[in-house]
Structures are given as structure tokens and as C-alpha cells.
Amino acid sequence: MMHWAMEAYPLPRAAYIHVPFCRHRCGYCNFSVVADRDDLIERYLKAIDLELCRLDTPTIDTLFVGGGTPTHFDAEHLQSFLKIVRERFHLSGCCEWSMEANPEDITRDKVAMLHDHGVNRISLGVQSFNIDKLRVLERGHSPETAVNAVRAVAEMIDNVSIDLIFAAPGETLADWQSDLAVVSGLPVTHVSTYALTFEKGTSFWSRRAQGDLSAASESCEVDMYQAARQELSVAGFHHYEISSFACEGSQCQHNLGYWKGLGWYAAGPGAARFVEGRREVNHRSTTTYLRRMESGDSPTAEREAITREQYARERAAFGIRMIDGVDLEVLESETGVPLAELCGDVINQSISEGLLVKPLPNWIRLSDRGVLFADTIASRLLG
Ligand code: SF4
Structure with a gap:
């Protein structure tokens, strides 16, 4: 079998960092997350510094900090995290630095700190502007908080993306159209829309199995997806990837790199990387990840050479x-x-x-x- 020649593969120019902390775990979430474990943050900062240190300060064009909720850090921890990231990478002049954020964490001071460190794209986990849907999804913010967060971010950082979920339990097409209608009145440059999925291991999965929650019908899901295509296009967003819509010049460069098969570094619990023809995934459990980093072991749980x-x-x-x-x-x-x-x-x-x-x-x-x-x-x- 022919294997990918390592020397023929260019070094990645992109990096992903996973921050696993969240206030609580939303019922549909199956990401690598720890809820209400802020006691682990100091250990995480040391571990991530150590893992990034092994990369030898590569030059990158895109950096994506996701989670979890990177903005869950308090001001002091956020400052430390941002300093570590800046020390461990050389960000090229045009580097797109995205950071995921939760509306409930957004304050002017936090946005200013992100901006001052070079974050130039924020991806806000809005999910909906409808209070009932937000409650069903077990989100901690209100529609007003989401709208205020978008506006507060846009005052300092031009590139604002929002995530919206559709096909939530009980949601009608009209509910979803109301969510979409809010977007056009906001200073948003990018929208990612996802149909709710019931993943094994989540509380939504168990609740559906018990008949406590029901999934939207396939035809309703298709109608909602088509509504997003139609209404976001009318609002000036270009549909450039199955789930992604962007204003002119605001496509997510980092994600485009994934879809084009370019390599990327990755660090943090559960983070997956593709470097020199090898796909690797770190341990998903934050405590296992921390223990391995602290004892000088590799954080990698799976490795595969790609032909x-x-x-x-x-x-x-x-x-x-x-x-x-x-x-x-x-x-x-x-x-x-x-x-x-x-x-x-x-x-x-x-x-x-x-x-x-x-x-x-x-x-x-x-x-x-x-x-x-x-x-x-x-x-x-x-x-
Ligand atoms: S905020 Fe996001 S990452 Fe955290 S539990 Fe909810 S869906 Fe998962």
C-alpha cells in the first residue's frame, strides 16, 4: 500500500486549540467538555503551554480557539491563556484568529482584551433568539443577551459569526423563520446553521429514547434548511459550504483549510490534528489529558497514517x-x-x-x- 510521503507534505499553517470548560453541559452536547470544573483551569493552562511548546513556534495563517467555551475563563485566566497562545505561535501578518464565545460571557472588557491580543473573529454560540427554544436547548442566555453580545463584539471586532441551531424539539418552521429574520438586523458577517442531532451519550439522546423529547420530522428539517438558504441569501449572505453563509470576504479561512485538506496543528483535550500525513486525536477526557501532560506522556490517544x-x-x-x-x-x-x-x-x-x-x-x-x-x-x- 502506498503511504503519503511525509517530506512531500507542507507543514501546516493552521492551528486549533480546544478549551474544554463550560458553565454547564447543554443536553445535546457531546463535545469534549468539563462542566463546573473551574478548579482544573490552572492545570489546563500549564498543560496547554507545555503541549504548544512542543510545536516550536510555527508560523500560522489561521488559528481557531474552540471548545467548550473559551470565554468562560475569568479575566486573569483569559489573559494568561492569550499570552501563552501568542508566545507559542508566530501569527502571520494576515492571520485569522477566531475564538468561540458564549453570549453570557461577553463584556466590553473581555472583548477589548481579545481584540488587544489579536483575536479578529468571534464565533458566538447564539443558537436562537427565541426564549422557549433557548430553554429547550438548555442554553444559559436570553435573546436580549445574545443580541447585546453580538453588538458589543461588533463594536471592536469586525468579523462576527453566529451559530444557529434548527429543528429543535417543538420548533416550527415559523419559529425558525423568526430566528433568521433577526439576523439581518444585526452586525453579523457569518452564520453557521446546524440541524439539532441527538448524539449517543447525551441527555437529549436518553430523553428521546424515553419519549420525553421528539426529533423534528425529516421533511420539517429540510424545509428549515431551505428557509435558511433562502432567507440568508436575501439578507446578503453567500452560501459557501453546506452549513456556512458569509458576507463578501468573510468566509472562515480556517474551516476552508479543513475542507481543502490542508494540515493543521491541534492541542487540548479531544483535539484532532493532521500533520505530515498523520491524523492524531488527543484523549477526550480532560482529566486524562491533564494527567498525561503532567507526567510527561503524550496526550495522543489515536494515531493513523493516511495513505x-x-x-x-x-x-x-x-x-x-x-x-x-x-x-x-x-x-x-x-x-x-x-x-x-x-x-x-x-x-x-x-x-x-x-x-x-x-x-x-x-x-x-x-x-x-x-x-x-x-x-x-x-x-x-x-x-
Ligand atoms: S456551551 Fe457549547 S460546548 Fe459548552 S456544553 Fe453547551 S453546547 Fe457544549
Whole structure:
């Protein structure tokens, strides 16, 4: 089997840092999170510094700090965290530095601190502007807090993204349209929308199994997704990836890197990285991660060397999420894998089903209907 040549793979120019702390765990969340464990923050700061120190100050063009809730840190801890990050990376002049934030944590002082350290993009976990939906989702903020947080961030940081969830239990299409209508009145440059999923291990999963919560019907979910496409486009957002909508020039460069198959460093509990043809994932448990870092062990729980064919297939599968699609000729020249041939049957099948189109001879993209079946197409391309 042919393995990806490490020396042929450029060093990553992107990094992800996972901050696992949250005030409480929302019922639908299956991220690597610790709730109400602020006693671990000092240990985390030492561990993350140590893990990042091993990278040897790489130069990066995009940095994404996610979680968890990075803005859950108090001012002193946030300051320490930001200083560590700045010391452990060389941020290129045009570096996009995104940070996830919770509306309830936003204060002018915190935003000023983020801005002063170089954070230039905030991704706010708004999820909804409807109080009943926020309660169902077990979010801690009110619609007013969300609106005020967006405005407070936008006063200092131009690039403001919000996450919105649809298909929450009991939500109607009209409820979702009301959420979308609020967006156009806010200084937001990017919107990510996700249908609620019931993940195994979450309290929502158990509640659904007990009949306490019910999922939206598939047709309702499709109507809501189409409403987002329609209404965000009217509001001036360009649909550039299955779940992502951006104003001109505000596409998330970090996420584009993932979808284009570029490598990235990652640190923190549960963080996944792709460096020199190897995919690695850190231990998901924050306490295990901390113990391993403190005893000088590797935080890595899983490692996999990616073959060249796997790499090419993954690039196609992730790339097809982008509304503009994938240039198979570029993909072949960059990976050496003749993907158009290798996946010829599944590409032709998907075209005949009306799910894929070929705008150019070597280019594939999802059709309007295919956008609803992106996961199916992706798994076909993975083989
Ligand atoms: S705030 Fe976000 S990361 Fe934290 S528990 Fe809720 S959904 Fe999960």
C-alpha cells in the first residue's frame, strides 16, 4: 500500500486549540467538555503551554480557539491563556484568529482584551433568539443577551459569526423563520446553521429514547434548511459550504483549510490534528489529558497514517461540502491520485441521480437537490 510521503507534505499553517470548560453541559452536547470544573483551569493552562511548546513556534495563517467555551475563563485566566497562545505561535501578518464565545460571557472588557491580543473573529454560540427554544436547548442566555453580545463584539471586532441551531424539539418552521429574520438586523458577517442531532451519550439522546423529547420530522428539517438558504441569501449572505453563509470576504479561512485538506496543528483535550500525513486525536477526557501532560506522556490517544488514496478521497469528501465543489484536476495534481477514475462510477451514479453536476469537465459539485444529500455523496467518495 502506498503511504503519503511525509517530506512531500507542507507543514501546516493552521492551528486549533480546544478549551474544554463550560458553565454547564447543554443536553445535546457531546463535545469534549468539563462542566463546573473551574478548579482544573490552572492545570489546563500549564498543560496547554507545555503541549504548544512542543510545536516550536510555527508560523500560522489561521488559528481557531474552540471548545467548550473559551470565554468562560475569568479575566486573569483569559489573559494568561492569550499570552501563552501568542508566545507559542508566530501569527502571520494576515492571520485569522477566531475564538468561540458564549453570549453570557461577553463584556466590553473581555472583548477589548481579545481584540488587544489579536483575536479578529468571534464565533458566538447564539443558537436562537427565541426564549422557549433557548430553554429547550438548555442554553444559559436570553435573546436580549445574545443580541447585546453580538453588538458589543461588533463594536471592536469586525468579523462576527453566529451559530444557529434548527429543528429543535417543538420548533416550527415559523419559529425558525423568526430566528433568521433577526439576523439581518444585526452586525453579523457569518452564520453557521446546524440541524439539532441527538448524539449517543447525551441527555437529549436518553430523553428521546424515553419519549420525553421528539426529533423534528425529516421533511420539517429540510424545509428549515431551505428557509435558511433562502432567507440568508436575501439578507446578503453567500452560501459557501453546506452549513456556512458569509458576507463578501468573510468566509472562515480556517474551516476552508479543513475542507481543502490542508494540515493543521491541534492541542487540548479531544483535539484532532493532521500533520505530515498523520491524523492524531488527543484523549477526550480532560482529566486524562491533564494527567498525561503532567507526567510527561503524550496526550495522543489515536494515531493513523493516511495513505495517499485515503487522503485524496477525504479531500474530495470534505471538499464536496463547499458549494463551489471540487476541481478534480487540481486534486489529482496535488495528490497524485487519479480520483476522477477511481471514483468514476460513484460520480456517474450521483450525476444520474441528479445529486451531482459537472459544471466543467473536471469539476464536480452538489446540485441544488444534492446539497440535501451531502453526507451520502461524501461517504460514496470515501469508498
Ligand atoms: S456551551 Fe457549547 S460546548 Fe459548552 S456544553 Fe453547551 S453546547 Fe457544549
